[in-house]
Amino acid sequence: MTFEGGPWGIVIIISALMIQFFTFGLSGALGVLNIEFLDYFKASASEVSFVLALNYGVFLGSGPIVSFMMSKFSYRKIVLCGSALVVIGVLIVPLFPNLYVMYLTLGVLSGFGCSCAYIPSHTLSGLYYDKYRSLATGVATSGSGLGFAVMPVLTGLFIEIYAWKGSCIIFGGLCLHLFVFAALLRDPPMNTKRDTSDVLQNGNVAKTDDGHYELKEAYIKFTTNENGSLEDISDRNSIINNYDTHSPHLQGEKLHQDLPVVIVSETLPESAQHIYIFKTSDFSIYFINNFFWNASCSMIAAFAPEYFRLQGFTILDASWIMGGFGFGNFIGATVGGFLGNINGVNRIYLFILSCFLLGVFTLLIPLDQSFGYLATVSTLTGLVFGVILGLLVVVLADIVGINSLGNGMGYIMLSNGLGTFAGPVFAGMLIDSTNSYESSVYLSGTLSIVSGVVMCLIPLRQFFKCCVKTPVTINSKEDEISQNSLLNKKN
Numbered sequence: 001m002t003f004e005g006g007p008w009g010i011v012i013i014i015s016a017l018m019i020q021f022f023t024f025g026l027s028g029a030l031g032v033l034n035i036e037f038l039d040y041f042k043a044s045a046s047e048v049s050f051v052l053a054l055n056y057g058v059f060l061g062s063g064p065i066v067s068f069m070m071s072k073f074s075y076r077k078i079v080l081c082g083s084a085l086v087v088i089g090v091l092i093v094p095l096f097p098n099l100y101v102m103y104l105t106l107g108v109l110s111g112f113g114c115s116c117a118y119i120p121s122h123t124l125s126g127l128y129y130d131k132y133r134s135l136a137t138g139v140a141t142s143g144s145g146l147g148f149a150v151m152p153v154l155t156g157l158f159i160e161i162y163a164w165k166g167s168c169i170i171f172g173g174l175c176l177h178l179f180v181f182a183a184l185l186r187d188p189p190m191n192t193k194r195d196t197s198d199v200l201q202n203g204n205v206a207k208t209d210d211g212h213y214e215l216k217e218a219y220i221k222f223t224t225n226e227n228g229s230l231e232d233i234s235d236r237n238s239i240i241n242n243y244d245t246h247s248p249h250l251q252g253e254k255l256h257q258d259l260p261v262v263i264v265s266e267t268l269p270e271s272a273q274h275i276y277i278f279k280t281s282d283f284s285i286y287f288i289n290n291f292f293w294n295a296s297c298s299m300i301a302a303f304a305p306e307y308f309r310l311q312g313f314t315i316l317d318a319s320w321i322m323g324g325f326g327f328g329n330f331i332g333a334t335v336g337g338f339l340g341n342i343n344g345v346n347r348i349y350l351f352i353l354s355c356f357l358l359g360v361f362t363l364l365i366p367l368d369q370s371f372g373y374l375a376t377v378s379t380l381t382g383l384v385f386g387v388i389l390g391l392l393v394v395v396l397a398d399i400v401g402i403n404s405l406g407n408g409m410g411y412i413m414l415s416n417g418l419g420t421f422a423g424p425v426f427a428g429m430l431i432d433s434t435n436s437y438e439s440s441v442y443l444s445g446t447l448s449i450v451s452g453v454v455m456c457l458i459p460l461r462q463f464f465k466c467c468v469k470t471p472v473t474i475n476s477k478e479d480e481i482s483q484n485s486l487l488n489k490k491n
Contacts, residue, residue: 008186009128013136015181016121017143019079022175023059023114025147026086028326029155029171030055030106031301032319035309036164041099045303046428051099052302053424054107055114060294061417062115067410075120076185082116083178085109090172094165115413117178120185123409126393127188133397134347138337138390145329145386152305152326156319277407282399285457287415292451293355294419295426297385299444300325300362302424304378307437311369324375325382332386339387340394347398351391352455357384359448366438399458423447 030052037048069078089110093102125140126133151171158167278284304325308318336354340347361381365374393409400408427440 006128009136011184012121012124012128012186012188013140015184016125016140017146018181019117019121019178020141020143021147021150022178023086023118023147024144025151026090026110026114026171026175027052027055027059027301028148028322029151029167031303031305031322032152032155032159032315033164033167034302035306035315035318036159037099037102038306040097040164043099044428045306045431046425047099049302049424049428051102051106053298053421053428054103055111056294056298056301056424057417057421058108058111059114059118059417060413060420062112063119063410063413063417065410066115066119066413067407069116070120070123075124075187076182078120079117079182079185080179082113082118083175083182085113086117086178087113087172087175089113090168090175093168097165117182119409119413121181122393123405124185124188126397126405130402132341134340134391134394135337137393138333138335138340141337141389141392142330142333142386144389145326145331145333145382148301148326148329148382149323150326152319152322153316156316159315277400277404277411280400281461282458283396283408283411285454285461286396286399287411289355289451289455290412290415291419291422292447292454293358293388294416295423296358296362296419296444296447296451298420298423299427299440299447300381303427303431303437303440304365307441308374310437311374313371317371321371321374321378324379325385328379328382328384329386329389330382332383332388333390334386335383336387336390337394340391347391347395348455348458351388351395352452352459354384354387354391355448355452355455358388359445359450359452362441362445362448365441365445 034048034052037043037051038045041048066078089105089108092105092109096105122137122140126137129136155167155171158170162170278287301322305315305318305322308321309315313321336350339345339350358381361377361384364377365381368374392412393405396408396412397405423444427443430439430443431437
């Protein structure tokens with residue numbers, strides 16, 4: 001099978017997978033570290049939960065900021081800077097063991113670093129592919145599940161040997177690998193009007209006397225916003241590098257930097273322009289849905305390890321149970337990406353079903369306290385959570401279109417951040433008031449089911465629009481694809 005992203009597309013997917021492994025692995029490790037923080041600082045559950053809440057909230061809630069940065073700087077530079085923030089934030093913790101310092105370091109500093117590393121790499125994995133976008137993003141997203149599976153277990157082992165301070169130092173060292181995978185990222189090949197083979201056939205490449213080829217003309221693509229002003233989405237060097245890399249005739253050749261260009265104009269959809277994306281009703285529904293299921297999952301990550309410990313398990317056993325959640329997440333993300341790429345599978349319905357199942361499996365957790373039962377339910381919960389993550393980007397593309405994917409991703413990350421910040425805080429307050437960790441489990445399951453109910457509004461809107469036969473205005477071919485993908489696919 002020929003991958004449309006080419007060899008570099010595969011490199012981007014692997015890099016994005018490993019970046020998510022470390023960034024989400026940090027969040028999974030914090031859930032286990034919470035147990036130690038409760039004992040070490042003798043603080044309440046709500047005070048300790050604020051560390052994880054800030055990390056989650058800033059991690060995912062910084063989406064609009066990182067999205068803006070992505071329009072100004074290269075993806076690689078953003079990820080490299082984010083990697084540095086993650087490492088610094090983790091390594092400072094053992095030097096200043098104070099909850100308020102942790103709010104700043106593990107919470108804000110590392111959280112924003114994770115956001116800078118995660119969002120550009122995850123967006124790139126979708127931009128390199130079109131037909132196989134669902135599968136590509138699903139495989140990349142599986143890195144988050146792998147991180148949740150491995151890092152909590154490693155953290156439990158490190159705590160038993162080196163205590164929690166030593167485990168933070170080791171984890172900071174592991175996060176140095178982020179620099180390696182950040183360096184492998186590069187922007188996708190430019191979508192020019194004609195590819196190299198077309199240029200060759202039309203005589204725009206000439207062979208010189210010494211047997212080399214020279215590119216005589218290329219195309220620079222511009223977009224126009226609603227006010228009619230031009231916004232350059234490429235530059236001359238990008239075109240030259242694109243041809244130099246992908247043309248069999250021009251590979252390795254030094255092209256002229258004074259290359260003549262032809263401007264190609266393309267209208268930028270309104271949904272790609274910041275807050276205007278909320279004029280799309282389905283996106284607003286998706287935004288609310290993301291808030292609820294993220295609040296639910298952040299409660300599990302924050303307090304499930306302590307809940308398992310109170311059932312009589314050791315920290316290491318609790319880590320293994322949480323590792324089951326991460327392993328299920330790893331498998332589910334890949335499965336979700338694969339199913340979303342099958343013709344005839346309605347991705348919206350699959351996403352809704354996964355939200356409901358996430359709530360049901362969460363509500364089953366308190367029914368038994370045996371290790372085998374909890375490990376099984378935890379794995380099933382992680383499995384459906386992984387399916388949700390695997391479909392996250394491709395469902396967003398179905399709703400807003402590929403031109404608005406970057407802007408939509410930023411605001412969806414804001415929704416995720418708000419949910420993951422609110423979840424642990426409310427769960428901690430509930431635990432303090434009821435003196436029961438089971439109450440937070442029931443709240444978590446309920447919120448997941450609510451997220452599925454909210455998401456049902458999208459197919460309901462489409463159903464009623466079809467019934468009343470409301471005419472739909474199609475502004476572009478891409479809008480037509482976006483509209484069709486939200487209806488039942490008939491292939």
